[in-house]
Amino acid sequence: MEGAMDDVRIRETLALAWERCPALRTRMEEAGLALEDIRGEEELARIPVLKKDQLGVLQTQAPPFGGLLAVDVKDLARIFVSPGPIFDPQGAVPDYWRRAQALEAAGFGPGDLVVNTFSYHLTPAGFMYDEGLRALGAVVVPTGVGNRELQVEIITKLGITGFVGTPSFLAALLEVAREKGWGPGSFPIRKALVSAEPLPSSLRNMFQDEWEIDTYQCYGTADVGTIGFECSQKEGLHLAQDMVVQICDPVTGEPLPPGQVGEVVVTLLSPVYPLIRFGTGDLSKFLEDSCPCGRWASPRLAGFMGRVGDAVKVRGLFI
Numbered sequence: 001m002e003g004a005m006d007d008v009r010i011r012e013t014l015a016l017a018w019e020r021c022p023a024l025r026t027r028m029e030e031a032g033l034a035l036e037d038i039r040g041e042e043e044l045a046r047i048p049v050l051k052k053d054q055l056g057v058l059q060t061q062a063p064p065f066g067g068l069l070a071v072d073v074k075d076l077a078r079i080f081v082s083p084g085p086i087f088d089p090q091g092a093v094p095d096y097w098r099r100a101q102a103l104e105a106a107g108f109g110p111g112d113l114v115v116n117t118f119s120y121h122l123t124p125a126g127f128m129y130d131e132g133l134r135a136l137g138a139v140v141v142p143t144g145v146g147n148r149e150l151q152v153e154i155i156t157k158l159g160i161t162g163f164v165g166t167p168s169f170l171a172a173l174l175e176v177a178r179e180k181g182w183g184p185g186s187f188p189i190r191k192a193l194v195s196a197e198p199l200p201s202s203l204r205n206m207f208q209d210e211w212e213i214d215t216y217q218c219y220g221t222a223d224v225g226t227i228g229f230e231c232s233q234k235e236g237l238h239l240a241q242d243m244v245v246q247i248c249d250p251v252t253g254e255p256l257p258p259g260q261v262g263e264v265v266v267t268l269l270s271p272v273y274p275l276i277r278f279g280t281g282d283l284s285k286f287l288e289d290s291c292p293c294g295r296w297a298s299p300r301l302a303g304f305m306g307r308v309g310d311a312v313k314v315r316g317l318f319i
């Protein structure tokens with residue numbers, strides 16, 4: 001994200017968070033920062049990174065959202081629970097996690113019947129996709145996790161056109177489908193958006209070449225929702241809207257230039273949950289070239305490249 005308009009949104013979000021989120025205010029004041037010190041993306045890096053494990057600590061100190069929620073708890077739509085436990089809010093707005101843009105880039109839209117094989121319990125993954133698909137006008141069949149034989153029956157009886165879930169679960173479904181006598185010509189799924197796991201190119205090739213399922217990846221977290229997604233080039237992840245993504249030195253929090261691997265640090269420009277400089281603990285890097293699709297001007301992420309703990313151990317290798 002860049003430009004004067006984005007800096008305005010950063011200032012607006014910070015002003016709101018300063019007013020309503022005492023934990024953000026404390027973090028800035030402890031770093032000797034006043035609200036006026038942050039004029040845009042460049043100065044954002046002066047705010048210390050909030051690591052994911054610190055989020056759990058803050059939530060324990062000031063339950064349930066650690067002084068980081070900008071609305072009243074009773075104005076939320078849902079509350080989810082990540083391992084920790086860490087509570088994740090869903091604001092009462094359509095497509096709260098901004099997943100529709102990733103689905104649209106993967107070719108999902110009106111007329112699609114989609115099995116949503118992510119869990120709808122505790123984790124927000126199921127609802128993230130559900131809301132995004134509904135925002136696009138697609139029909140959702142909330143099949144959730146497991147029940148492979150039943151899922152294959154549902155897919156073939158309903159003429160399901162799209163799959164969302166993990167790549168390994170899609171592979172497992174296709175294995176059952178093959179056992180039941182279905183093949184690329186008869187099995188109806190034609191598109192897939194996968195996340196939550198790496199997608200090896202061997203698996204993508206199998207989905208696409210063998211089963212004719214056009215397969216895309218999406219990347220996000222339970223805390224901040226969609227971060228990046230693939231376009232038709234399938235080379236790197238375009239950045240999602242309504243957030244600032246920085247790749248930072250995992251130790252100092254300093255932004256790193258394109259090509260260097262660091263922690264994915266997200267600032268969520270949300271009036272509900274304005275997480276500022278949130279350290280996801282994931283490693284990635286910005287790609288140095290622009291995407292031939294020309295659809296989005298923003299830089300692209302290389303995708304998930306490991307966890308920060310691994311990088312610190314072998315820091316010389318990465319940085």
Ligand SMILES: [Zn+2]
Pocket residue numbers: 231232233238291292293294295296
């Ligand atoms: Zn592109």
